[in-house]
Amino acid sequence: MPDFSIRSDSVDVEQIMRRIRARIREKRGVDYTEDEIRELANVKLEKFLDPDKVRSDLIEHYRRQRPIPPLQTPPAPPNYGFEDETIYASSRSLSGRIIRLLRRILHPALKLLFNPNPVINVLHMQSAINAYQTEQFDRIAQKVGLGDELHALHYEVLNNLVVEMTKLGIEVKNLKMRVESLSSRLDFDERRARALEGVVQYRPASAVAGAAAPAGKTTAPAEPAAPQAQEGEQARRRRRRRRGRRRGPAPATAATEGAADAAPVPTGATGPGSEPAAPTDSSSDDSDGPDTPES
Amino acid sequence: MKTAIVVQRYGADLSGGAEVHARYVTEHLSRHVEVEVLTTCARDYVSWRNDLPAGVDVVNGIRVRRFPVARERDIFDFADWSTRVFERVHSVSDELAWIESEGPTSTELVRHLRAARGDYDYFIFFSYRYYHAYHGIRAINSRSLLVPTAERDPAIGVSVFGPIFRGVRALMYNSFEERALIQAVSGNEHVPGVVVGVGSEVGARPDRLRFRQKYGIRGPFAIYVGRIDENKGCQELFDYFRRYANNVRSRLSLVLIGSSILDIPSHPRIRHLGYVSDEDKFDAIAAADVLIMPSYFESLSMVVLEAWALGRPVLANAHCDVLLGQSIRSNAGLFYENYDEFAAALRTLERDRRLADTLGRNGEAYYRRHYSWPVVERKYLDMIDRLKREDEEGGVRGIESLPSWFTRRRKTVLPAAEVLAKLPCGPVRAPKPPPARQLDGKPAARAGGVARYGQ
Numbered sequence: 001m002p003d004f005s006i007r008s009d010s011v012d013v014e015q016i017m018r019r020i021r022a023r024i025r026e027k028r029g030v031d032y033t034e035d036e037i038r039e040l041a042n043v044k045l046e047k048f049l050d051p052d053k054v055r056s057d058l059i060e061h062y063r064r065q066r067p068i069p070p071l072q073t074p075p076a077p078p079n080y081g082f083e084d085e086t087i088y089a090s091s092r093s094l095s096g097r098i099i100r101l102l103r104r105i106l107h108p109a110l111k112l113l114f115n116p117n118p119v120i121n122v123l124h125m126q127s128a129i130n131a132y133q134t135e136q137f138d139r140i141a142q143k144v145g146l147g148d149e150l151h152a153l154h155y156e157v158l159n160n161l162v163v164e165m166t167k168l169g170i171e172v173k174n175l176k177m178r179v180e181s182l183s184s185r186l187d188f189d190e191r192r193a194r195a196l197e198g199v200v201q202y203r204p205a206s207a208v209a210g211a212a213a214p215a216g217k218t219t220a221p222a223e224p225a226a227p228q229a230q231e232g233e234q235a236r237r238r239r240r241r242r243r244g245r246r247r248g249p250a251p252a253t254a255a256t257e258g259a260a261d262a263a264p265v266p267t268g269a270t271g272p273g274s275e276p277a278a279p280t281d282s283s284s285d286d287s288d289g290p291d292t293p294e295s
Numbered sequence: 296m297k298t299a300i301v302v303q304r305y306g307a308d309l310s311g312g313a314e315v316h317a318r319y320v321t322e323h324l325s326r327h328v329e330v331e332v333l334t335t336c337a338r339d340y341v342s343w344r345n346d347l348p349a350g351v352d353v354v355n356g357i358r359v360r361r362f363p364v365a366r367e368r369d370i371f372d373f374a375d376w377s378t379r380v381f382e383r384v385h386s387v388s389d390e391l392a393w394i395e396s397e398g399p400t401s402t403e404l405v406r407h408l409r410a411a412r413g414d415y416d417y418f419i420f421f422s423y424r425y426y427h428a429y430h431g432i433r434a435i436n437s438r439s440l441l442v443p444t445a446e447r448d449p450a451i452g453v454s455v456f457g458p459i460f461r462g463v464r465a466l467m468y469n470s471f472e473e474r475a476l477i478q479a480v481s482g483n484e485h486v487p488g489v490v491v492g493v494g495s496e497v498g499a500r501p502d503r504l505r506f507r508q509k510y511g512i513r514g515p516f517a518i519y520v521g522r523i524d525e526n527k528g529c530q531e532l533f534d535y536f537r538r539y540a541n542n543v544r545s546r547l548s549l550v551l552i553g554s555s556i557l558d559i560p561s562h563p564r565i566r567h568l569g570y571v572s573d574e575d576k577f578d579a580i581a582a583a584d585v586l587i588m589p590s591y592f593e594s595l596s597m598v599v600l601e602a603w604a605l606g607r608p609v610l611a612n613a614h615c616d617v618l619l620g621q622s623i624r625s626n627a628g629l630f631y632e633n634y635d636e637f638a639a640a641l642r643t644l645e646r647d648r649r650l651a652d653t654l655g656r657n658g659e660a661y662y663r664r665h666y667s668w669p670v671v672e673r674k675y676l677d678m679i680d681r682l683k684r685e686d687e688e689g690g691v692r693g694i695e696s697l698p699s700w701f702t703r704r705r706k707t708v709l710p711a712a713e714v715l716a717k718l719p720c721g722p723v724r725a726p727k728p729p730p731a732r733q734l735d736g737k738p739a740a741r742a743g744g745v746a747r748y749g750q
Contacts, residue, residue: 011653013626020629020639 076137079130082123087116197237297329297414298679301431302421303399305334305361306347307354310522310554312597313444316493317421320442321357323494323672328679331415332359333407335399335427342367343399362404372396381449381711387703390455400426409434417679419467423459424450432459436694440678442467442491445477446592447616452714455697457481462694464685465678467491469595471624471723472616479718489678492595494668497604498574503582506575510568515645516548517610518583520576520598521590523555523567528589528612533560535589535637540564543638547584547645552576581605584651585644593617600666603627603658608651610640620722627658 088103090096110116302317309315317332324330332354338346343364352359376393379385408418408431418435420428423443432439441463445451460466460481466488468474478484507513517536523529536549537560548564552571559567571579580586586602588611596618599609609628611618613636622628629644631637644651664670697703 011626011650011657013629013654014623016643016650017629017636017640020636020643024635024639 076134079134080127082120082127084120084124086123087120193241197241296416296679296683297331298324299415299418300324300330300332300421301404301408301418301427302332302334303343303425303427304337304340305332305354305359306338309338311340312595313422313442315597316442316444316595318354319493319496320419320671320675322355323668324675325357327672327676330357332357333404334359334361335401335404336361336363337399341370349403360407362401362407364399364401365403366398366400368396368398377449380453383710384706385708385710386706387455387698387708389706390453390708391703393453394424394426394429394455397424398426405430405434412438417464417682420463423456424453429455429459432463433694436462437464437692439463440465440467440682442469443473443477444469444594445473446594447476447715447718447720448592449711449715451476451480451718452709452711454708454711454714458695461486462692464682464692465489467675467678469493470617470620472620473594475723476616476718480714487678487681489674491671491674492600492666493597494666494671495597495601495604495662496573497577497601501578501581501605503578506578506582509575510566510579512548512550512566512582514546514548515584516550516582517585517587517641518550518552518579519587519589520552520580520601522553523551523557523559525557526590526592528591529557532587532589533565535634536565537562538634539638539641543642545642545645547641549587550579550583552579577601577605580607583607585610585641587641588612588615588618590618591615596621599628600662603655603662604666606652606655606659608644608654608658610637610644616720616722620724623722623724625658625661627654627661629654 088100088107090099092099300317300321302314304311304314305318306314307318309318321330321332335343336345336347336349337343344367345363347361349361349363352361373393373396376389376396380390380393404427412418412435415438417438417440418431419440419442420431421442421444422428423441423445428441432441441459443460443466450456457480460477461483463486466474466477466483466486468477468488468490469492471490474488474490519529519532521527532549539545540547540562548566551559551565551567552569552575554570555567559565568575568579580598580602583602584607586598586607586609588596588599588609590596591612591614593615594617596611599611599618599621602609603625609622611622611628611630613619613630613632618628619630622630629640631640644654
């Protein structure tokens with residue numbers, strides 16, 4: 001049965017939409033918006049991850065990790081390549097050649113004062129060490145950068161997992177409500193069936209015979225009618241039991257059909273104490289043909 | 296009396312809301328007044344390439360004068376200017392460069408307007424945001440009417456359009472929401488304006504069976520008509536419909552009509568028919584159970600009006616103020632903000648035929664009352680008569696001039712997106728009456744901007 005049958009030509013689309021929204025809220029149990037679910041999930045994130053099971057400081061750890069500011073140090077100066085000839089070299093073009101020549105000529109005189117070769121060697125080695133260290137630092141920086149991204153990713157994954165868990169939790173809660181509702185209806189149906197069977201069982205046979213015979217007719221004798229009526233009653237009882245078993249607790253669906261079954265969240269609308277509708281054939285609930293309007 | 300219609304593109308086979316709107320209005324006005332169309336040689340609205348020959352042409356019996364576009368649009372340059380104007384503090388000069396970059400930059404058209412302003416009594420400009428309208432209205436000044444076709448996008452927050460909205464002689468709005476938006480951004484309540492919209496050329500007797508036989512469509516179906524584009528909300532429609540088809544027991548299919556610039560998902564219940572003739576389109580809408588309009592930005596959805604003209608209900612995106620307002624005022628369509636509402640509303644329309652039929656009947660009545668051609672023509676003619684009377688009385692306003700050379704270059708103008716965000720939003724449920732006017736034609740009391748309307 002559709003939710004919003006109309007009886008006259010005057011419709012109010014705003015009212016229809018209000019009813020549709022109310023029905024969606026009803027089916028969801030509680031109307032959580034995405035933001036609310038996220039907020040709930042944030043609360044649960046701490047609730048889930050704070051205990052000793054995981055790590056007590058995991059949240060703080062991730063929170064600390066997330067907003068790592070980028071490294072603001074100035075770039076390293078270029079490495080200075082130190083060769084044998086470096087101490088004699090000059091940056092000037094023409095005069096540089098003359099200076100270089102003079103330095104070479106005076107080199108033996110310099111060697112008389114001190115030996116520059118170990119200095120040249122050490123500086124050359126220092127240059128090589130600098131280059132090596134720079135390379136190592138670059139690699140470490142790359143690793144740290146990847147680690148940051150990974151931490152952020154882990155945080156996102158954890159957060160999304162908890163959001164999904166929260167949604168699932170809500171869904172499980174709704175499903176539980178629905179199962180409870182259905183089981184209470186089933187109990188009610190069973191009790192009713194038993195009560196009906198009891199009433200039929202203790203009914204006097206004469207009354208059944210009297211009811212079976214048409215009023216005013218006396219041509220048929222009363223004695224043979226009693227066993228026939230009893231057999232007929234037993235057959236009816238058997239049929240009723242079989243039908244009862246086949247039907248199960250079906251009538252509950254009738255109230256939640258229509259537009260509401262389009263909403264993706266499972267229903268938990270009907271409470272356990274509510275009155276079940278009259279049993280109907282469940283196959284007719286969701287036919288594709290036009291529905292009869294609400295009476 | 297001679298009237299010129301000035302529009303960015305014009306042709307019998309051109310699609311596009313404003314262009315079809317302009318053509319319909321032109322053809323219907325030509326029954327009452329002498330009309331000539333002034334337009335560009337462009338066919339393509341992205342590049343504005345000169346595909347049609349310059350000079351005089353005749354389209355459906357209407358004289359059309361085409362002018363070449365000086366340069367094609369560079370989409371990267373335009374995107375650059377758009378970012379600058381929409382998202383950063385900028386100058387008036389930047390905004391003028393943005394208009395220049397958007398095009399269609401037809402200086403010859405503007406020169407002709409300036410030279411031939413005495414040959415026409417009134418000029419009706421379409422689409423405020425383009426080069427031809429901005430420079431054309433500045434050239435014509437006191438004899439221009441504007442059909443703004445404004446949507447709720449950042450272009451409405453560009454400051455140079457304020458003097459245009461305040462300076463034209465009259466505005467022919469498409470919807471009450473559009474009027475409220477323009478009045479809020481420009482404070483032009485004193486400018487005569489009327490909500491007109493546009494009629495439709497729906498056939499008198501659409502043949503539903505013929506459409507079903509021709510395209511082999513069985514069972515109930517919802518229909519979308521228009522450009523299949525992410526900007527029109529089609530991606531969201533596909534997502535929602537696929538979820539609906541998977542989660543809800545239903546036989547409803549989705550039929551798409553229109554050229555596609557988006558990948559259409561391969562789904563047994565989604566069918567794309569491509570571009571079809573008008574006859575097939577109207578038959579299809581008439582045969583459909585419901586028309587879905589998923590667009591977030593519309594100034595007036597002609598397809599929605601066509602669905603109502605054909606007595607079909609509509610399911611519209613409630614994020615679009617215009618569609619929401621139209622649905623509420625007409626009582627002829629349901630609307631949705633998210634998947635749950637989409638599914639529930641579609642299910643309701645699918646299952647409750649009586650409700651769907653009632654909404655369709657309401658739509659038909661709404662269309663006949665507000666958008667049938669006699670009503671639309673009357674509104675245009677009444678407005679022209681009113682302007683003629685004002686001309687005779689001599690109460691003609693001028694347009695505000697641009698700021699000085701130095702002021703134009705001062706970077707003090709707020710980002711257009713920020714301006715847009717501050718504008719009121721929501722549907723107009725009960726349209727307010729036009730302001731009372733004094734004898735001199737000025738408004739009785741200046742409204743201090745439009746208060747938040749709707750909710």
